[in-house]
Amino acid sequence: MSTRKIETGSRQADERFSITVSEKGPYLVYGRPPLATQFIMLNTEYESWYFQSGRRFPTESEPTALCRCGASKRKPYCDGSHLSARWDPTLTAPDEALLDHSDRTHGQTLALSDNPQYCVFARFCHATGDAWHLTARSDDPTSRRLAIREASMCPGGRLMAWDRATGRPYEFRFEPSLGLIEDPTIESSGGLWVRGGIPLRRETGQTYEIRNRMVLCRCGQSANKPYCDGTHASIHWQDHLDSLPEAEARSVEQEDSFAPKEAFAVPEKV
Ligand code: SF4
Ligand code: FES
Structure with missing residues (x-):
């Protein structure tokens, strides 16, 4: 088992939380983190401005298998479609810290x-x-x-x-939680938003850097698996899980009314 690196500014979630990326199949989620759709909402200038939570999905089974090939008929859960789907499950992301190449x-x-x-x-x-x-x-x-x-x-x-x-x-100080990103502006669904330092590892035991925020591919087409690389947007991949919640566009001036107060606090020394 390789040593877990933790990105500066992030903290590892409680030990019960983890995600295993199976080599040719789903994400296996442990620890029962909350899972819900997360819509990218706009401001009054029609720019991406905040996330709105939508439908919740249970994660009580241990592990909960979430689709990563994009083909399941039971999304967000795995239904075994990865065995016959046209996708390349190869995990291609480099084994290096994000900040080392920024x-x-x-x-x-x-x-x-x-x-x-x-x-x-x-x-x-x-x-x-x-x-x-x-x-x-x-x-x-x-x-x-x-x-x-x-x-x-x-x-x-x-x-x-x-x-x-x-x-x-x-x-942001995120609780360990998962989001199914939905991007109605471009008529696409996005990746699996993993928040709050949930450790990610391969079946081989290799561990990825622990980060406060990361997005994993759900459409099966990223060239940087397990991470999302935005390909879902160009193919307009859709999961059809939820419909757009009622919400008004928020102006920049309204920011303080919804931004969590702790959002911009400098973390303790890590
Ligand atoms: S994911 Fe890409 S487009 Fe979105 S805020 Fe980050 S850099 Fe910008
Ligand atoms: S969800 Fe597959 S590239 Fe974003």
Whole structure:
């Protein structure tokens, strides 16, 4: 068993939680984390702005087998379709830390790390001016706040905002939980959003880096398995699990009314 690496700013979830990626089949989920659809919702400018939870799905069986080939008729659960589906289950993601291969943009008070291999095309980074330009202008308090928000909303963890004074990153404090991403704007479903430091390992025992936020492929077509690489968007993959919840577009000014207060707190030293 390889040693578990933990990304800076993340914490490992309680021991009962884990996910095993079977080599040619489903994700095997342990610990009964909550599982629900998570819709990418827009602001008044029609940009990705927040997630809205939808239908919940039980995870009481231990393990709960979740489809990763995209072909199950019992989604989000596995029904054995991976045995006959046209997909390549090969786990191709490199065995390396996300931050080891990230670029940095520096502003006066913030830095932004960026590893594009982990982009899942959720588009939160363009909501109010893009995260890179906002970071570059982070001497301005509004730009700084929005840069932190955009980076922290990035579900796949491609982007992280770092306070230059302390050298620490900003992270939402997620409970261990799973989300089935739905992206109605582009008529596509997305990956499995894994939050709160749930460890991920292969059947071989190889462990992946523990991260506060990551997205795993559910459509079966990612070139960076087990992670989502945004391919679902180009093929308009759909799981047909839930319909769009009633919600109003929220303006940027309404942010404080729904952003969890702890969302932008600098984590304790990790
Ligand atoms: S996953 Fe992150 S980097 Fe990719 S579009 Fe979404 S917010 Fe931007
Ligand atoms: S869910 Fe397969 S690439 Fe995103």
